[in-house]
Amino acid sequence: MFSEVIDGLVEMTADQILERFRDLELRRRHIDAEQAILVAAIDARSIAQCEGHRTINGFLRAELNCSKNEAAEVRALGRTVDQLAGVGEAWMSGRIGRSQVKQLDRARANRRISDRLGPLVPMLVEQAEVCDSPSFAELIDETIRCLDEDGAHDGRDDSIEHRNAHVSAVGDGVVINASGGSPLEAAEMIEIFDGFVEAEFRRDVAARAERHGVNAEFHDLARTARQRRFDALMAMFRAAAASDGSARAARLVLNIVVDAKTFAKVSHAAGLATDTNLAGEPVDPFTGLTRPADLIDELLSDPASLLDRRCETDAGVPVHAHDVLQAALSGHVRRVVVDSKGVVIDKGRKSRLYTGSARDAAKLLVKRCEHPGCLLPTKFCDVDHAEEWDRDDGPTDQANSGIRCNPDNRAKTRHKWRTKRATNGKTYTIREDGTVMLPIGARQPVFDDDPPLEAGRRCLEDLEWDELVAELERQGLTDMIEYS
Structure with a gap:
């Protein structure tokens, strides 16, 4: 049977193979969703016990011949489609996949927020369809943080209190392990390490150019990326040994992107802003606009407002709001406060670095290359014209900007693709024939200029x-x- 499938591939065109691949994925999602709700029914009606099993997990391990962890995942997905309205429908129709349902299950399984999650589910299901997988995972993280502020705060404090690091000789090599600390320290360490890695890369490029001249790009670099990362870490240790040991803050700028409501709330909590006007009505401490007395109530009454919440470095490292306030007061990091449309309304004390810099503004609010499936961080990407400069007379401004790595940027120009922002706020790549690049099962986006x-x-x-x-x-x- 399998050999027949292989033989059939020989006669299929590339388009037919792609169509078959996508069709199978849609069918798999339909079957997975149906299986999940069947598992929920088996659990609810104690059918597993009728088959001689003490638990539903034991039943699944026996029936599916799977591991303990796999059985637990299948059961959890069954509970998710049973308890979160709309998830099963979206999964069975093919609009979302197993990966997105697992992320939704992560929120459902958090007992501290499960009773508050309901009003947010329709918005989360919609975002599961339009967001790439990493972005949706980050949205679930933000949902958990917003609905469980005390838990997030306790987790931060626990991480700082139990910070630890080891450097050990193991066999013929070395193992370095570090854990804990604050998100700001993590962001600073990442920025420093990336800088050393970049320096090692430039050394290899320079050495290759010196050795091979104009034909350098056709030759491999002297070291692999893994080797350069190790050598970068060694260079960091040696640089530290050569310093005076003061452990002063690095001379670099960390960008923290925070929305106005989050910054207002932490400012008020620290006694730096009022949350009422002269009439005693609750207002946003940052904007002065009226708002509900509790920000969680506001979030539950307007689930879409969750999409505007940001409190992270420009690389996507989540930062607790208290750390943002501390950084803003010390001036060690540059804060960037944005409104609900992503417009910068406060750049902090180091705003001079933004003057005349459309590049910085375009890259600040995007975490990764915007080409579908590419995960290269923004810091290594180009600022791309959504409407091409030469071909489409596209202007060089933030409204026409996009973020793409160099290979994807060149491919976009070569294939005559273009990008366009839809009414859902997401940017899509459009092929020359007018079709939109979409994940399997995702519905066509709506654009402002659609008839x-x-x-x-x-x-x-x-x-x-x-x-x-x-x-x-x-x-x-x-x-x-x-x-x-």
Whole structure:
């Protein structure tokens, strides 16, 4: 049977192979979702006990011949589709995959927030469809932090209190292990280490150019990336040994991106801002605008506001708001406060470094290369024109900027691709034939310049009435509901 499949591949075109691959993934998601809800039913109706098993996990290990961890995952996914409305439907329809459901399960399994999670689920399911996998995992992390502030604070304090590090000789080599500390210290260490790695890379490039001249790019570098990382760490140790041992803060700038509401809340908690106006009404300490008395209540009443929350370094390292305030007061790091649209409204005491720098502004709020599937950090990427400078007369401003690594940037130009921001705030890559690069099962995005009838037509086939209404609302076409 398997050999027949292999033989069939020989006669298939590239397009047919891709179509088959995508079709199989959609079918797998449908089956996985159905299996998950069946597991939930087996658990709820104690069917496993009828089969002679004491636990549902034992039943799954026996039936699936799987490990303990695999059985626990299958059971957890069953509980997720059973307890979080809309997850099973999105999974079975193919709009999200197993990876996204596992992230949603991570939030559901957190007992400290599970009773508050319900109002946020529809928004999270929608984001699971449009976000890449790393971004959605980060959104789940932010959801847990927002709904469990005390837990996040305790975790930070525990990490600082139990910080530790070891350098050990093991066999013929060395093992270095460090854990704990604050997120700011982690960000600083990463920035320093990356700087040393970059220096080692430049040494290899310079040596290759000196040896091979104009044909240098056709030759390998003297060391592998792994070897350069080890040598960079050795260089750090030697540089430390050559210093005076003062352990002064590094001469580098760390960017912390924080939204206005988070910065306002921590400022008020520290007694640096009021949260009421002259009439005694609750207001945002940063903007002066009225708001609910409790920010968690505000989040639950407006789940989409979670997407505006940011408290992290520009590399995506989460930072506790208390550390942001400490950094802002000391001036050791540059804070960048943004509003709900991502517009910078406060750059802190080192804002002079931004003057005239469209490049810094464009790269600050993006964590990775924006080409689908690429995970290269922003710091190693180019600032790209969404509308090409030569071909499309695209302006050089932040509204027309995008972040791409050098190979993806060149491929975009070579293949005549373009990028475009949709109404959901995400940037999509569009092929020359007008098709949008999307994950398997994801619905077509809606763009501001879509003709109303075209936007209304998208993704509406084969939908039940409730699904149709929800889709029209998602696309901002509520005036069509009564007509329909």
